[in-house]
Amino acid sequence: MPEFCGISLAHPVINASGTFDAIAARRVYGDALLADFPFSAFVSKTITPEPRAGNAPRRIWETPAGMINSIGLPNKGLEGFLAEDLPQLAELPVPLIVSVMATGRPEFARLVEAVADREEVAAIELNVSCPNVHSGLIVGEAPAETEALLEALRPLTAKPLIVKLTPNVADPAAVAVAAESGGADAVSLINTLKASAFDPLSREPALAAGHGGLSGPAVRPVALQQLRSVAAAIGLPAIGMGGIGSGADAAEFIAAGAALVAVGTESFRDPRAGSRVAAELDFTSPQGAAVQPALDLD
Amino acid sequence: MPEFCGISLAHPVINASGTFDAIAARRVYGDALLADFPFSAFVSKTITPEPRAGNAPRRIWETPAGMINSIGLPNKGLEGFLAEDLPQLAELPVPLIVSVMATGRPEFARLVEAVADREEVAAIELNVSCPNVHSGLIVGEAPAETEALLEALRPLTAKPLIVKLTPNVADPAAVAVAAESGGADAVSLINTLKASAFDPLSREPALAAGHGGLSGPAVRPVALQQLRSVAAAIGLPAIGMGGIGSGADAAEFIAAGAALVAVGTESFRDPRAGSRVAAELDFTSPQGAAVQPALDLD
Amino acid sequence: MSAPFGRRLCEVSENHSSGGYRVFSLLDREGPTPLPGQFYMLAAEDHWEQLGGRPFLPRAISVAETGPAAAGVRLDFLIEGIGPGTGRLCELAPGESVWVNGPLGNAFREPREVSAGAAGAILVGGGIGVAPLALLRRRFGERNVPVRVLLGFRDAEHSGGLDDLFACCEVRLASEDGHAGHQGYVTDLLAAMLTGDDAGSAVVYSCGPAAMLEAVRALCAAHGVACELALESPMACGYGACFGCAVPKPEGGYLRLCVDGPVIAGDRVAEVTHA
Amino acid sequence: MSAPFGRRLCEVSENHSSGGYRVFSLLDREGPTPLPGQFYMLAAEDHWEQLGGRPFLPRAISVAETGPAAAGVRLDFLIEGIGPGTGRLCELAPGESVWVNGPLGNAFREPREVSAGAAGAILVGGGIGVAPLALLRRRFGERNVPVRVLLGFRDAEHSGGLDDLFACCEVRLASEDGHAGHQGYVTDLLAAMLTGDDAGSAVVYSCGPAAMLEAVRALCAAHGVACELALESPMACGYGACFGCAVPKPEGGYLRLCVDGPVIAGDRVAEVTHA
Numbered sequence A, B: 001m002p003e004f005c006g007i008s009l010a011h012p013v014i015n016a017s018g019t020f021d022a023i024a025a026r027r028v029y030g031d032a033l034l035a036d037f038p039f040s041a042f043v044s045k046t047i048t049p050e051p052r053a054g055n056a057p058r059r060i061w062e063t064p065a066g067m068i069n070s071i072g073l074p075n076k077g078l079e080g081f082l083a084e085d086l087p088q089l090a091e092l093p094v095p096l097i098v099s100v101m102a103t104g105r106p107e108f109a110r111l112v113e114a115v116a117d118r119e120e121v122a123a124i125e126l127n128v129s130c131p132n133v134h135s136g137l138i139v140g141e142a143p144a145e146t147e148a149l150l151e152a153l154r155p156l157t158a159k160p161l162i163v164k165l166t167p168n169v170a171d172p173a174a175v176a177v178a179a180e181s182g183g184a185d186a187v188s189l190i191n192t193l194k195a196s197a198f199d200p201l202s203r204e205p206a207l208a209a210g211h212g213g214l215s216g217p218a219v220r221p222v223a224l225q226q227l228r229s230v231a232a233a234i235g236l237p238a239i240g241m242g243g244i245g246s247g248a249d250a251a252e253f254i255a256a257g258a259a260l261v262a263v264g265t266e267s268f269r270d271p272r273a274g275s276r277v278a279a280e281l282d283f284t285s286p287q288g289a290a291v292q293p294a295l296d297l298d
Numbered sequence C, D: 001m002s003a004p005f006g007r008r009l010c011e012v013s014e015n016h017s018s019g020g021y022r023v024f025s026l027l028d029r030e031g032p033t034p035l036p037g038q039f040y041m042l043a044a045e046d047h048w049e050q051l052g053g054r055p056f057l058p059r060a061i062s063v064a065e066t067g068p069a070a071a072g073v074r075l076d077f078l079i080e081g082i083g084p085g086t087g088r089l090c091e092l093a094p095g096e097s098v099w100v101n102g103p104l105g106n107a108f109r110e111p112r113e114v115s116a117g118a119a120g121a122i123l124v125g126g127g128i129g130v131a132p133l134a135l136l137r138r139r140f141g142e143r144n145v146p147v148r149v150l151l152g153f154r155d156a157e158h159s160g161g162l163d164d165l166f167a168c169c170e171v172r173l174a175s176e177d178g179h180a181g182h183q184g185y186v187t188d189l190l191a192a193m194l195t196g197d198d199a200g201s202a203v204v205y206s207c208g209p210a211a212m213l214e215a216v217r218a219l220c221a222a223h224g225v226a227c228e229l230a231l232e233s234p235m236a237c238g239y240g241a242c243f244g245c246a247v248p249k250p251e252g253g254y255l256r257l258c259v260d261g262p263v264i265a266g267d268r269v270a271e272v273t274h275a
């Protein structure tokens, strides 16, 4: 059983934030979802202090071996999350990680404090791909901003703080080191790569928001390299993600230094991808190009 | 006829540096190559002041809708290029753009000066994905380094200077603006994304160099977004590249603001990809999801 | 009944052409019988990637008919090949397997009033949008809901499903090129019908291109007639995971078409700008 | 004669299994007749992408036999399915089309000494490496170069090509499991042969797994016998464009196997660490 920041997990495969809505899935699939929950921990979609409707459609666009999304973080806001979603997520058979984002330290602090003492919450993921309203800098692009944010949040909770790194930087390891100095317990990477596409007919941007984030197998080689450089630079455990669709893919991330892996876009193709990836990690794929990783994470 | 920095071109499709060796191709295919040259200008593989053998194999690795390379810029060095390659490249039926890279301003200056007065050379592309040996910074990751380099090189030649931007930065537009301030005539993008993969059997890095650069259709959405933001920020023409494999793809780059497009990895799959892309730009693809771009580049 | 959790492989038992479209059948050994309006996320098991790394995601396809089969449920789909995903589904050969996730989404609701005197259901379909109405018509027939079917097609090359899915019953046709029925839009037929005395107790059920659905919605709103529209939107997952399928709500904000739809009451959409 | 510039579509005329491998044939209407040792870059026109976006690049495959055909040249290939690219080539059906670039690379050279008393050519092949030796053997036969053929296989499931490509002539076999011929390595047979009096005038031609080639290279070096090795390396382009196919030179630096090879004189490689 892998252990991650003191949390025991049944296997090393969790979900990527924003790519699995356990509440909606339970409505669709019923309690079979709980009996056969695909992830060893559940990461919520990112919540923000106030409710957000998300971006205007079109929000998604298929690309070679991947997709671009500009969903825009629709969520019920902190109050709505606590009142409506948290009780339902607490029924899941696995530990809950709450993902939060804000545009300033006080707002981030409000989010962290609100879940800091909740028994239902096992850990907090900080989505730092956001601008600081005061400095204008994207927090996750600036090591000093990241460190300062962690220093501000660290005293507020005993729960593990996971920093979700942004991949759109020259040196993600520098940001990871700053997160470590600031008191983070773990990092997760990669978030989506800045991307766009044009509608072939109109030749206008395909997404209403103009651009979005690339995910799926296409980004896997970028994710593996960033993970490799980050894992080499810090002493903290890392959650690796970006295009994982099979046990063989997951084994590459573990080879690159991941303690856990997260499945995102692949869940859209296969709702049980998490369980499948976890199972495949133990088997040799029929493709020959396969993997039998020595999984000793605990 | 598109015109680019005062150079008239038969169509808007050139090659990406390092992805087509016109000398080797002529050995393989004979003079048919010249009769039917696929690009409207030819960009040389990057040359460095001294000869380089390149990286140890394994140098390439296939990835979803793309590939990683760690070729390591093998080249004959400036003297070898001038003596052996330049006379052969001068026989090509299209304008020649020489790509150069060095690790310091004096060495860059030596390269630029050596081709500055050569009639055979129409323009110079500066590959700035290299560390400055003095500052340690990757020139193309630091706007100030890029601007200083351009200011040093600008007085040395009347030929167009094209800055090949690196995509591994948070804000490529800032570097492009610096290149413009320094006196560049054009920019080209994207170079390859930092990437790695692990051999599924050994779980060691798949490439001997540990990591390499990702190219091919997988990176196209990233290239389009960087091009879009760069083209909006500068007044210079941009050469767009990254995963172009069809006229429809090229039209997306033109919609995103490219004056010319370059074909790289696709030439590995189809040696005449350049001509095909140029021809397809005028036709509606049978896929329906097609493009008939109003090409008025001149 | 919920869809089985996860995706499953189902074998193709048939595939034939139908007025420019294709009709293919899957044998589903596990899933429940789908309801009219529901859809499945489908992806060929082999050779799904066709062209430049696409399709990558599964494709949302409405179920057009269903019935018991030897060892499960037969699912019929009507497909118009417009890109790499639908193109691949069009070429499925018997014996091949398809990844199936579903049935997903909500279903058309029955009219509340089904008394003898009530106008009953008016089904308005256009192009590939006739698919979900086929199953709906049969269900209504079985439940003795009076049904009138109005179908519109661009031309003979875009009239798929007519012979296969609506063979049994009376349909009123409109075609833009006049090759069959009224020359013009199917909404012309609907407009005439909504001036009838009994229109007030009718419920309109519609699926088709955006412009047609918007005309249906506006007509029904003008005549105070209830309507249910089966919409489309880009879908990555089909089960509420991606938030990609957003459709604007009249009061602001968005609904997720895959879990809140694909069937939406006419007064729950402001204006249909995409199908 | 140069390869036609660009890639062209060639139709599959046949595909049958052969001792665990597959032999398939293309009809090439444009290309010149290839020489022994040359290869082609191949990619199926349809459904090339198989699995997770791969294969993306074409695959390098040696020509195993060739001959005149109705309207061009027949090209035979021997394929071992070890991944998505060779897997797809194995399943090619007659009538399908394949993108073809080639013939590429250099060819085996003839022995300089072909006098009656000379030892002539010794062909040493292992596994899938027997492919280019089939065409070489026939060419030598046509030119009256004395040829001896030594082939090694792991087991019966990895003995493809034997019946199809070497049916006509005497071959000496070795197999690791002893199912045919000498139990052990084919290089055991070569070692014995190189102790012969005439070995000095022999030339060894070899293709197969890295370990076998290295043993052949070392044996020939030890006995002062010339040898030509057909190597493999990862190839993205096959025509000198990508610099991916680097093979270390004994004096340092690298050669590009696609244009400087794939056939390399034994004294031009330091040690064969990959095939």
Ligand SMILES: Cc1cc2nc3c(=O)[nH]c(=O)nc-3n(C[C@H](O)[C@H](O)[C@H](O)COP(=O)(O)OP(=O)(O)OC[C@H]3O[C@@H](n4cnc5c(N)ncnc54)[C@H](O)[C@@H]3O)c2cc1C
Pocket (backbone or CB within 6 Å): A060, A061, A062, A063, A200, B289, C039, C054, C055, C059, C060, C061, C062, C063, C077, C078, C079, C080, C081, C082, C083, C084, C085, C086, C087, C128, C131, C132, C231, C232, C233, C234, C235, C262
């Ligand atoms: C609930 C529902 C039910 C449906 N039922 C049916 C049905 O019964 N029968 C049927 O035939 N269809 C049905 N559809 C429509 C069907 O899902 C789409 O036609 C299908 O997804 C198109 O996929 P494609 O690969 O064939 O075409 P695509 O090439 O994906 O084209 C479809 C659209 O996708 C967009 N797109 C996304 N990425 C790209 C890209 N990279 N390049 C170009 N275009 C892109 C474009 O807007 C394009 O117009 C239904 C859709 C929904 C939501």
Ligand SMILES: Cc1cc2nc3c(=O)[nH]c(=O)nc-3n(C[C@H](O)[C@H](O)[C@H](O)COP(=O)(O)OP(=O)(O)OC[C@H]3O[C@@H](n4cnc5c(N)ncnc54)[C@H](O)[C@@H]3O)c2cc1C
Pocket (backbone or CB within 6 Å): A289, B060, B061, B062, B063, B200, D039, D054, D055, D059, D060, D061, D062, D063, D077, D078, D079, D080, D081, D082, D083, D084, D085, D086, D087, D128, D131, D132, D231, D232, D233, D234, D235, D262
């Ligand atoms: C000159 C030459 C001639 C040849 N002639 C023949 C012939 O006649 N018959 C024949 O059968 N073969 C021949 N080969 C070998 C053949 O080209 C390879 O076996 C083929 O390229 C393998 O492709 P694949 O997709 O089937 O397997 P791959 O999965 O590509 O596996 C092959 C190797 O590629 C590597 N690889 C690259 N990217 C990946 C990735 N993302 N995941 C996993 N592995 C990866 C691994 O090292 C793996 O071992 C020849 C090769 C050369 C260079």
Ligand SMILES: Cc1cc2nc3c(=O)[nH]c(=O)nc-3n(C[C@H](O)[C@H](O)[C@H](O)COP(=O)(O)O)c2cc1C
Pocket (backbone or CB within 6 Å): A016, A017, A018, A019, A045, A046, A069, A071, A073, A099, A127, A164, A189, A190, A191, A192, A214, A215, A216, A217, A219, A241, A242, A243, A244, A262, A263, A264, A265, A266, C242, C243
């Ligand atoms: C539709 C979609 C929505 C996402 N929403 C979030 C989010 O709310 N918060 C977040 O931190 N990451 C979000 N992500 C990023 C994923 O968590 C993940 O980092 C990324 O998709 C790479 O993994 P993948 O390639 O396996 O999808 C989202 C990704 C997708 C595709």
Ligand SMILES: Cc1cc2nc3c(=O)[nH]c(=O)nc-3n(C[C@H](O)[C@H](O)[C@H](O)COP(=O)(O)O)c2cc1C
Pocket (backbone or CB within 6 Å): B016, B017, B018, B019, B045, B046, B069, B071, B073, B099, B127, B164, B189, B190, B191, B192, B214, B215, B216, B217, B219, B241, B242, B243, B244, B262, B263, B264, B265, B266, D242, D243
């Ligand atoms: C094998 C290979 C070698 C390359 N060598 C160079 C080089 O020498 N100089 C350079 O500026 N870019 C080089 N590049 C980058 C390409 O010029 C181009 O920027 C990149 O590949 C993206 O385009 P593509 O996706 O069309 O290949 C190389 C790319 C590849 C794949």
Ligand code: FES
Pocket (backbone or CB within 6 Å): C234, C235, C236, C237, C238, C239, C240, C241, C242, C243, C244, C245, C256, C257, C258, C259
């Ligand atoms: S399609 Fe993914 S949420 Fe609706």
Ligand code: FES
Pocket (backbone or CB within 6 Å): D234, D235, D236, D237, D238, D239, D240, D241, D242, D243, D244, D245, D256, D257, D258, D259
């Ligand atoms: S395979 Fe590309 S240079 Fe040899």
